[in-house]
Amino acid sequence: MAATINILGIAGSLRKDSLNRSLLRAAVELAPEGMAITTFDLLEVPLYNGDVEADGDPEGVARFKQAIREADGVLMVTPEYNHGVPGVMKNAVDWASRPPRTAALTGKPVALMGASPGITGTARGQSQLRQAFEFTNSYCMPQPEVLVFSALDKFDASGNLTDERTRGNVTKFLVAFEAWVRRFV
Template sequence: MTRILGISGSLRRESFNTSLLNAAAGLAPEGVEIDARTIHGVPLYDADVERVGIPEAVTALRDGLEAADGLLLVTPEYNNGMPGVFKNAIDWMSSGPAAALFKGKPVALIGASPGPFGTTQAQTNWLPVLRTLGMSPWFEGRLMVSRAREVIDDNGALSDARTREKLAEFVAGFAGAIARGKV
């Protein structure tokens, strides 16, 4: 079994990225499990809070990462960049000795946006962070869902067959690369 921790970097209840992550989990091939999570409950990073204790939401994400064979970041794009709340969650997850959880971990990026360019800039903005954490990015596939309102229905389901096919191929490719040690 290949386990992938998937994290949606959006706080919005009807998030396109959470919908994309849930679709990815549903399209995972046999032998692959995507543990779909959000960043809800992660407070703004504050070393004073950290000294008192790690917030439960952060501990849960760290535990999920520790148990996973790979990490799937599902990133929105705000103002041509990564969302601050998502970066904040990764900062919490990687603070102190927990940074070792990221070292060498395979990671892939996907994202959905209502705009015409998908999440090109946000995905690019993540690369220095992933490099700093010592992660192993998977570059064999790329998925940026543009015009998300047209492919995700009012119930949050990924309704576009072509996008579902691309997402299934992406998930299978990433999971296969993890299983083969090719990331």
Template sequence: MADTRVCAIAGSLRTGSYNKALLRAAQELAPPGVRIAIWDGLRSIPPFDQDEQVRGDPAPVVALKAAIAEADVLLIATPEYNYGIPGVLKNAFDWASRPAGKSVLNGKPAAIVGATVGLWGTVRAQLALRQSFLFTESPVLLKPEVLVARAQDKFDASLRLTDETTRAMLRQLLVALPAFVARFR
């Protein structure tokens, strides 16, 4: 069987982001045959503007769409801001979901993880992102869920994921990806 190619995107711009660290942990924990490429161009995506879209996608959007198109599955690591996803992540989603019905996201399998210093582990942000994926008819992996609460206690000072329970949950999700993706090929 061919490798499962994963495009991983963290919904945070922060240098010390636990969600970026979660994706690095995913790279470390990925089983054989699962290749994870982290796309870190979120900061360069301009605000979505339909007038701009009509003129042609800006270069950073072209790069985002190419990274998604090359992957078999998306892995989104999102923080939770005000019970939802960060504006920069929603903005990138809006660009990637165009043109409607024919975008690189259309039908693209996805998995969602998230880390936060709060007690709820990004459950509401993940739900909001799942709603957005309904628009693109993208199947989203339901289980195992990776909802990292109190992230400050689960990563060390160098942002390495050290909590064994969280590492095991993340590993389970990564092991599940090839079979999940195969259902939609």
């Protein structure tokens, strides 16, 4: 097998005990041999503002963009708020899409997954993110999907993913993502 691929993982929630941060931790734990996932905390990324950008990327944004550039692929673990992608995740994509054509996300393989207490998982939020990747020319993995629904029943009080079926789905997803990333690196 080729060298280890490096994946940058981000969770689209700022809450330290969020379901999606827990799902990202599970992905780090379940990553297949040949894949290493490092995480970046979006707490460092301020709200996008073109005036701020014109003066130069804030330190957290510069680190975020550099982490994306150094990664072979990006794993985005997103909640869904009000039937859509949360502002935290969209804001991260907005910063990482600048400047156009030379942005950190340009040509980058991306995968999406998410967890929600609701019955549709994060299907709508993921769908909206996929649209944003058309602008960035990112290669978003189409299948398989991980839409963790009724997520409160699948994690323990410490945020560990305990549902074996979901753990299996995440493992299969990560194996597919490894193959997806290797198509582009």
